[in-house]
Amino acid sequence: xxxxxxxxxxxxxxxxxxxxxxxxxxxxxxxxxxxxxxxxxxxxxxxxxxxxxxxxxxxxxxxxxxxxxxxxxxxxxxxxxxxxxxxxxxxxxxxxxxxxxxxxxxxxxxxxxxxxxxxxxxxxxxxxxxxxxxxxxxxxxxxxxxxxxxxxxxxxxxxxxxxxxxxxxxxxxxxxxxxxxxx
Amino acid sequence: xxxxxxxxxxxxxxxxxxxxxxxxxxxxxxxxxxxxxxxxxxxxxxxxxxxxxxxxxxxxxxxxxxxxxxxxxxxxxxxxxxxxxxxxxxxxxxxxxxxxxxxxxxxxxxxxxxxxxxxxxxxxxxxxxxxxxxxxxxxxxxxxxxxxxxxxxxxxxxxxxxxxxxxxxxxxxxxxxxxxxxxxxxxxxxxxxxxxxxxxxxxxxxxxxxxxxxxxxxxxxxxxxxxxxxxxxxxxxxxxxxxxxxxxxxxxxxxxxxxxxxxxxxxxxxxxxxxxxxx
Numbered sequence: 180x181x182x183x184x185x186x187x188x189x190x191x192x193x194x195x196x197x198x199x200x201x202x203x204x205x206x207x208x209x210x211x212x213x214x215x216x217x218x219x220x221x222x223x224x225x226x227x228x229x230x231x232x233x234x235x236x237x238x239x240x241x242x243x244x245x246x247x248x249x250x251x252x253x254x255x256x257x258x259x260x261x262x263x264x265x266x267x268x269x270x271x272x273x274x275x276x277x278x279x280x281x282x283x284x285x286x287x288x289x290x291x292x293x294x295x296x297x298x299x300x301x302x303x304x305x306x307x308x309x310x311x312x313x314x315x316x317x318x319x320x321x322x323x324x325x326x327x328x329x330x331x332x333x334x335x336x337x338x339x340x341x342x343x344x345x346x347x348x349x350x351x352x353x354x355x356x357x358x359x360x361x362x
Numbered sequence: 363x364x365x366x367x368x369x370x371x372x373x374x375x376x377x378x379x380x381x382x383x384x385x386x387x388x389x390x391x392x393x394x395x396x397x398x399x400x401x402x403x404x405x406x407x408x409x410x411x412x413x414x415x416x417x418x419x420x421x422x423x424x425x426x427x428x429x430x431x432x433x434x435x436x437x438x439x440x441x442x443x444x445x446x447x448x449x450x451x452x453x454x455x456x457x458x459x460x461x462x463x464x465x466x467x468x469x470x471x472x473x474x475x476x477x478x479x480x481x482x483x484x485x486x487x488x489x490x491x492x493x494x495x496x497x498x499x500x501x502x503x504x505x506x507x508x509x510x511x512x513x514x515x516x517x518x519x520x521x522x523x524x525x526x527x528x529x530x531x532x533x534x535x536x537x538x539x540x541x542x543x544x545x546x547x548x549x550x551x552x553x554x555x556x557x558x559x560x561x562x563x564x565x566x567x568x569x570x571x572x573x574x575x576x577x578x579x580x581x582x583x584x585x586x587x588x589x590x591x592x593x594x595x596x597x598x599x600x601x602x603x604x605x606x607x608x609x610x611x612x613x614x615x616x617x618x619x620x621x622x623x624x625x626x627x628x629x630x631x632x633x634x635x636x637x638x639x640x641x
Contacts, residue, residue: 198437198438200431200434200435200438203431203434204427204431207427207430208427211422211427211430212419212420212421212422213412213416213418213419215419215420215421215422215426216419217415217418219420220418228422229422229423232422232430233429233430236430236433236434237434237437240434240438241437249395250394251404251408252405252408252409252412254408254412254415255378255408255411255412258411258412258415262380308414308417320379320414323379323380323381324379324414324415325418327380329381333381345372345376346372348372348376348379348381349370349372349375349376351375352375352378352379352407352410352411353375355410355411355414356407359410359413359414361406361409361410361413362406
């Protein structure tokens with residue numbers, strides 16, 4: 180099963196590198212929602228997230244040759260592209276000026292979902308995961324994964340030593356892995 | 363490195379969450395490439411995060427997909443238009459200053475290898491051809507030598523034949539055919555001699571090759587006594603050859619015997635091969 184996924188992914192990457200439109204259409208269907216969700220979680224801004232998602236696909240087209248299967252999953256790479264693109268935007272002065280009209284708290288982010296279609300299965304799955312995952316662990320994962328904070332920044336935000344954050348990160352991922360039943 | 367300790371150190375979890383420094387990332391990536399257990403653990407962490415990310419997936423507005431694909435199409439056709447010079451990959455490399463020299467060096471290296479291969483195969487072709495030519499030349503030289511030897515032999519035989527014919531046509535010479543004695547009946551030899559000045563030529567003979575340490579000796583029977591006229595062996599002496607001139611006395615016959623090398627003062631009668639009387 181895993182091998183089949185990997186082979187399919189290899190074919191997909193090859194097609195992407197050739198610039199085949201069908202491959203990008205498939206990529207969008209397969210990963211568009213995850214990338215959009217990630218961006219939305221980072222920006223809490225639907226209009227901006229739409230622009231960013233387009234930008235992410237342009238970057239994928241331009242940088243797909245830099246993707247190395249040896250170094251990780253395609254999904255991880257895509258998220259990194261989306262993450263960095265969004266982070267660049269968030270850190271740009273233009274966005275910082277606009278920030279005054281938006282707040283970056285979690286509630287805003289959730290309300291961003293209202294205008295979009297999310298499958299029920301995802302919601303059920305998320306609810307299950309979110310209730311099972313300790314809040315202290317969820318916090319650490321989200322700060323690193325969705326907000327791109329560094330160890331020091333997380334430590335500062337949570338008022339805990341860096342060493343504690345490192346340990347927490349490990350425990351958080353181990354718990355999440357168990358909940359998601361990933362071998 | 364203890365793999366178990368490394369995995370449980372927490373560095374890999376921090377790695378997949380992008381919490382490590384550039385240096386630490388590099389170190390982890392090297393370990394991943396060398397250690398399958400670590401690589402598989404990192405893969406499971408990435409899948410965990412991917413699954414977690416998927417849970418937060420939000421379907422983007424429907425019209426966004428066609429916009430995205432329109433952009434991809436534009437990018438792709440731009441890339442295609444530049445294709446004769448730049449494929450998409452090259453275009454991207456050209457945007458980035460650093461890889462360009464690498465591309466040139468690679469192109470040069472490939473060109474170099476191609477030139478080398480062509481030159482090598484041409485060299486092999488040429489040296490094979492040269493080798494063949496040399497062999498042919500050697501063959502021809504060998505054949506030439508054989509022909510030359512044959513030619514020399516023919517020339518010699520011709521010269522001998524001419525000399526023999528010349529002897530036969532000389533009116534001052536008398537031919538005496540010596541016939542094989544009963545033990546050597548198949549052999550013949552001929553002498554030509556001048557009765558006035560008593561010179562003798564051994565004209566020809568079909569006597570067999572002499573055994574080692576032996577030689578043929580020509581005798582004249584003068585006044586009933588054998589007189590040695592000299593030695594010869596067919597493989598050393600090309601006939602005709604002039605022999606010792608006969609001193610005074612009545613020449614009655616000629617004969618050839620096989621003697622020890624160096625010759626004998628008297629003929630060994632049981633080793634007589636041929637004999638012929640003068641009249």
